[in-house]
Amino acid sequence: MSQNNIQNSLFLSAAFSEKTERPPVWMMRQAGRFMPEYWEIKNKYSFLEMCKTPEIAADVTMLPVDLLGIDAAILFSDILVTAEAMGGELSFTQGVGPRFANPVRNQSHVDALLTDVDDRLQYVADAIKVIQQRLNGSIPLIGFAGAPFTVMSYLVEGGSSKDFKLTKLLIHNHPELAHQLLAKIAKVTIDYLNLQIAAGVNAVQLFDSWALALSWDDYTEFSHNYNKEIISKLNRKDIPVISFCKGSSVFAPLMADAQPDVISVDWNADLLDIKKKLPAGIAVQGNLDPHILYADKKVIKERIHRLFERMRGENGFIFNLGHGIMPDIPFDNVKYAIEVVKEYRY
Template sequence: MAPEGTSMNDRLLKAARRQPTDTTPVWLMRQAGRYLPEYRAIRGNIAFLDLCKHPDLAAEVTVQPVTRLGVDAAIIFSDILIPVEAMGIVLELGDKGPHFPQPVRTAADIERLAVPDPVEGTGFVAEAIRRTRKALNDSVPVIGFAGAPFTLAAYMVEGGGSKSYILIKRLLFEQPKLAHTFFQKLTDTLIPYLKMQVEAGASIVQIFDSWGGELSPYDFERFSLPYLTRMVKELQATGVPVIVFGTGMSTHLPLLKRTGADVIGLDWRIPADDGRRILGQDVAVQGNLDPLHLFLPREELEGRVVDILKRAGPVGHIFNLGHGILPPTDPEAAKFLVEAVHRHGAALRQGTLSP
């Protein structure tokens, strides 16, 4: 809640609850990142993981895109693997992505993982949220986030990114009981971690099941859905809306709806109106511009914005990219996008949006 005498731009929160807004709210996944020169200026002097753990600097880079782009929310600068490190596994994070020198492969490895106290292990994230709110004077909501159990397990078992996911899938298929034990421990870690973010002032949270689309619908229903559903339910009990997002999950939308999430993220592989039809009108949607469309000429980019706004409709839509913004992106293109969404989103509500 904004302090007395100030007014929070709450478009995002209203859209997440399918309430009317004056225009379509917009934020961008990875909006605090390498495409911004002011971010690179800070990042040049500190390692990524250290930046995540430095509340003052994490808050500063969280605020940067709000100031430059005019987005309707700040998402706290962190990484989905932060709570995993607190479980007792060595994590290396660099420009080439995450790496676990000692991956989780056996029952003994899983047994050794702790369920940490979120404040003791990751309290710097909560502090960064508090400092972000103060820096922004609560002018826009702060988004908290975490990864989904399957996605985090995939990184931990594979030792980093993967093309085939053979090791995590073999764990699921050859030792399903052990896999469920693993996912349960991750869920027991993630729920208090997200609740800590809410207590620090996050007004909405997003769960990233980045690799959930690598599972067949059958396997997703068995190995990811139960844990996502539990996370959503327990987070909603705190009073905040919950967004669930994953890439390559157009075929999983009916399953994602079963999580009970307030908002389902759509990547760029499905038209927004098709996603709406599958999900129904009782859930909000987020998305879904291809991040590479930011490299289009401005007129064509504006046309893509208008098309998505029309397809998604004026109620219960949060404009976003279909995945994270890419480092070579021109910040001015991102600013143009935000301004176009706001301008045409207002026209959509006024009935004056051009064909």
């Protein structure tokens, strides 16, 4: 399904920096654990079963479409499916998160990773086709992948990390090995995003969730250069590319150098200030602090309106959070925030 099948999409218009009557809205992790309906599904299946069963992935993807009325859907999956396809022994444990039983720590580990893995990720393409049948052109579908540095950090650490010590030791003591690993992940990521585009997504987002762990020089060498390569090799005709990283308020100028259509901005910066410093034609997404959604509804409305008034007159603005929805944010508050956005007019 191409952009042409979707009538008057606010999301696609804003992503391509065109004028819209209001900012479009979607939220990272919008199909997640804050919804009771998610848990009804999650209690029956493991997380990976949900990702790998196209009908179930479609069910979860559609929850915020049906229950929240957002302006764009995002594929239900995980950034680590690429690492698993390459040979990572991935599991998810409640309260612990992702774990790799075979962390990547040396040359033989890197050599063992596969790079021709499209057949292992076919379930994602199958899910996209089911979702697009259900959406039936009503709103766009966003696909996504994890950026190489972030995926590498999980592989090297063996799971989540607070300090990324092993990852930083790798890039500082063995930079050539780190680059070999990153190059393999980048190759898989390019193929994977192009597989999603071929299957019918209408936009893609590159998630560099842990970029903020890096200094400017290390971000440039071990993250940005690979993200730039990925974006340059996407089949992106009519497909906007969103670049997200924790730390975008710092790294936005470099992120712009990779020429995405949209930069997703965390909540640590003034969004208009970031937008003014970006080249013309690059839209911004974000940057509400997700913790605002815990607050009273009058606070939620005031903060959203404050952001919108700040961005008044700016083309190319997609409303989103600076990061994903936390699991214990009240569903009613999320729904209210989306209603506030949808009622607003410039």
